[in-house]
Amino acid sequence: MIKNISNLGDAALYCDFGNEVKKSINSKVIKYFKTIKEKKFEGINNLTPSYNKLIISYDLKKTNFKEVKKFIENINIDDSEKTNSKKLEIPVCCHENFSLDIKRLVEILKLSREKILENFLNKEYFCYMTGFIAGMPFLGDLDENMRAQRLETPRVKVPKGSVALTEQFANIYTFESPGGWNILGNTPLNVFDSSKEDKPNLINPGDTVIFKEITLDQYKNFNE
Amino acid sequence: MSNNYFDIIRPGINTTFQDKGRDHLYHIGIPFSGAMDNRNYLIANKLVNNKLDSAVIEFAYQGPHLKYSGERINFAVTGDVIFSIKKKDTEIEGNCYQSYQIENGDEINIVSTNKSVYGYLALGGELDLKFQWNSCSINTKANIGSNDGKKLDLGQRINLKKINSIKDIKKTNYINTKIENIRVIKGTNFDYFSEEGKKIFYEKEFIVSKLSDRMGMRLEGPKIENIVNTNIKSEGLIKGVIQVPADGNPIIMLSDHGTVGGYPKIGAVASADYDRLVQMAPGSKIKFKEINLSDAETLFKLYEMETQNFLSQI
Numbered sequence: 197m198i199k200n201i202s203n204l205g206d207a208a209l210y211c212d213f214g215n216e217v218k219k220s221i222n223s224k225v226i227k228y229f230k231t232i233k234e235k236k237f238e239g240i241n242n243l244t245p246s247y248n249k250l251i252i253s254y255d256l257k258k259t260n261f262k263e264v265k266k267f268i269e270n271i272n273i274d275d276s277e278k279t280n281s282k283k284l285e286i287p288v289c290c291h292e293n294f295s296l297d298i299k300r301l302v303e304i305l306k307l308s309r310e311k312i313l314e315n316f317l318n319k320e321y322f323c324y325m326t327g328f329i330a331g332m333p334f335l336g337d338l339d340e341n342m343r344a345q346r347l348e349t350p351r352v353k354v355p356k357g358s359v360a361l362t363e364q365f366a367n368i369y370t371f372e373s374p375g376g377w378n379i380l381g382n383t384p385l386n387v388f389d390s391s392k393e394d395k396p397n398l399i400n401p402g403d404t405v406i407f408k409e410i411t412l413d414q415y416k417n418f419n420e
Numbered sequence: 421m422s423n424n425y426f427d428i429i430r431p432g433i434n435t436t437f438q439d440k441g442r443d444h445l446y447h448i449g450i451p452f453s454g455a456m457d458n459r460n461y462l463i464a465n466k467l468v469n470n471k472l473d474s475a476v477i478e479f480a481y482q483g484p485h486l487k488y489s490g491e492r493i494n495f496a497v498t499g500d501v502i503f504s505i506k507k508k509d510t511e512i513e514g515n516c517y518q519s520y521q522i523e524n525g526d527e528i529n530i531v532s533t534n535k536s537v538y539g540y541l542a543l544g545g546e547l548d549l550k551f552q553w554n555s556c557s558i559n560t561k562a563n564i565g566s567n568d569g570k571k572l573d574l575g576q577r578i579n580l581k582k583i584n585s586i587k588d589i590k591k592t593n594y595i596n597t598k599i600e601n602i603r604v605i606k607g608t609n610f611d612y613f614s615e616e617g618k619k620i621f622y623e624k625e626f627i628v629s630k631l632s633d634r635m636g637m638r639l640e641g642p643k644i645e646n647i648v649n650t651n652i653k654s655e656g657l658i659k660g661v662i663q664v665p666a667d668g669n670p671i672i673m674l675s676d677h678g679t680v681g682g683y684p685k686i687g688a689v690a691s692a693d694y695d696r697l698v699q700m701a702p703g704s705k706i707k708f709k710e711i712n713l714s715d716a717e718t719l720f721k722l723y724e725m726e727t728q729n730f731l732s733q734i
Contacts, residue, residue, distance in 0.1 A: 205660050205688030205689070205690070206690055206691050206717055208658045210608050217653055241444065242444060242445070242446040242452075243444075244446040244655075244657075244679055244680065245447060246653070246655040246680055247654070247655070248653065248655075250656070251656030251657070251658065253446070253658045256691050256724075260717055261713060327654075327678070327679040327680040328449060328654070328680050329561070329562060329678065330448060330449040330450045331448060331449050332449055370449075371563070373561070390563070393553055396450075401447070
């Protein structure tokens with residue numbers, strides 16, 4: 197199922213599952229990720245699943261490329277469909293206080309604000325991966341007519357909770373950070389919580405997410 | 421409340437608590453962190469009889485000025501650092517790679533790093549710090565780790581839980597070596613770049629930019645031309661990876677890097693050269709030399725043996 201294994205630097209394996217961004221390919225990446233994680237191979241210190249790649253990094257003091265590659269090549273992946281993925285509803289407020297790039301989106305997508313929200317909300321999105329910043333979920337796929345490029349100049353500060361779009365993906369900024377995605381709204385939900393060490397991420401790879409609109413009042417009262 | 425503590429008279433520019441870092445968290449978006457220059461971190465702990473994975477104070481450029489209250493304690497500074505120790509009426513210049521003993525009322529003033537970036541202050545004892553995922557390392561971007569994930573600030577106190585009972589003075593002759601070339605292994609998107617671009621990467625000099633921090637080191641110099649695509653679908657990164665965004669200027673991922681990235685990867689720095697890479701201050705000239713995987717593995721083994729040797733001599 198892995199098309200090719202090569203090295204990324206001298207302390208990581210680069211497992212290539214193909215070039216397309218597809219749920220079927222990503223599900224394989226996630227299956228490998230979960231299986232390898234459970235095996236606790238001595239020396240592997242990180243696994244990073246993404247759309248169609250899996251990076252396995254290791255401690256060069258404990259193991260090396262050859263050993264980890266052999267281990268990965270001989271691993272048996274359970275191909276059954278069972279996964280313990282969750283379905284989550286994420287409240288999002290798209291009031292003008294929060295939808296910082298709505299004008300830009302209206303212009304680029306040539307759709308009205310109402311149509312953009314209708315296309316975006318109440319649909320199931322698949323979580324391909326989390327990362328870049330802690331807990332940020334990469335969700336997809338957006339409808340064909342909802343795909344906009346990144347901002348030409350990224351923002352220095354994107355507010356925490358921002359729900360934003362780029363190409364076929366949506367994400368949530370889990371804390372204030374620089375970023376170049378088109379901001380459509382904001383969720384009052386804490387998507388990343390570092391005090392929960394065993395489960396800091398609300399959304400994990402393989403989960404399904406549906407955005408539900410809330411009003412500004414509901415947003416303000418959400419955490420009370 | 422602790423009876424042994426340091427008051428921060430001046431925090432320094434980027435002063436944090438660091439240890440060995442945290443692993444098994446890339447998949448949720450949390451980087452390794454930990455001391456940038458691992459060898460100097462280990463030596464600092466050894467000089468004060470600490471366990472090698474103990475927390476230390478890492479500083480960049482200008483370090484902290486601290487005033488001590490409590491019973492006698494040893495400390496040591498590693499790196500290429502200018503600092504002084506103030507005892508009652510005398511102030512002496514300190515030497516790196518040597519432990520010193522201070523007592524109630526004494527001050528440590530870490531003025532600056534010299535033609536380098538990071539230095540380490542190890543205290544002979546155990547700092548009273550919060551751990552997250554088995555590490556106290558501060559990641560200021562995600563606000564993870566001790567001190568609420570923030571760098572140290574004026575007026576704060578650094579508390580000690582315990583002071584080591586063995587207080588012999590130790591010294592070593594370690595010298596921070598500089599290397600001419602940073603050795604790299606070809607990246608997974610090497611073919612995205614033009615023949616000219618590849619040549620530039622290995623043959624020309626780059627300058628370390630001011631826009632460098634614990635997340636990444638930006639380089640300036642001749643542009644590296646991309647002939648395939650300036651974006652890839654985001655995928656995992658590790659420290660040392662060299663990405664080249666559309667503007668043609670390379671960025672090297674450092675210990676607090678974003679866990680995924682969407683720029684093509686032209687190369688990755690050999691693990692053996694990482695400690696020396698992070699010490700290259702803005703304005704430094706940097707040149708890359710290509711090596712293969714097996715050479716990189718051998719070089720790391722040698723580097724690691726050398727580190728263990730230095731430690732065993734202390």
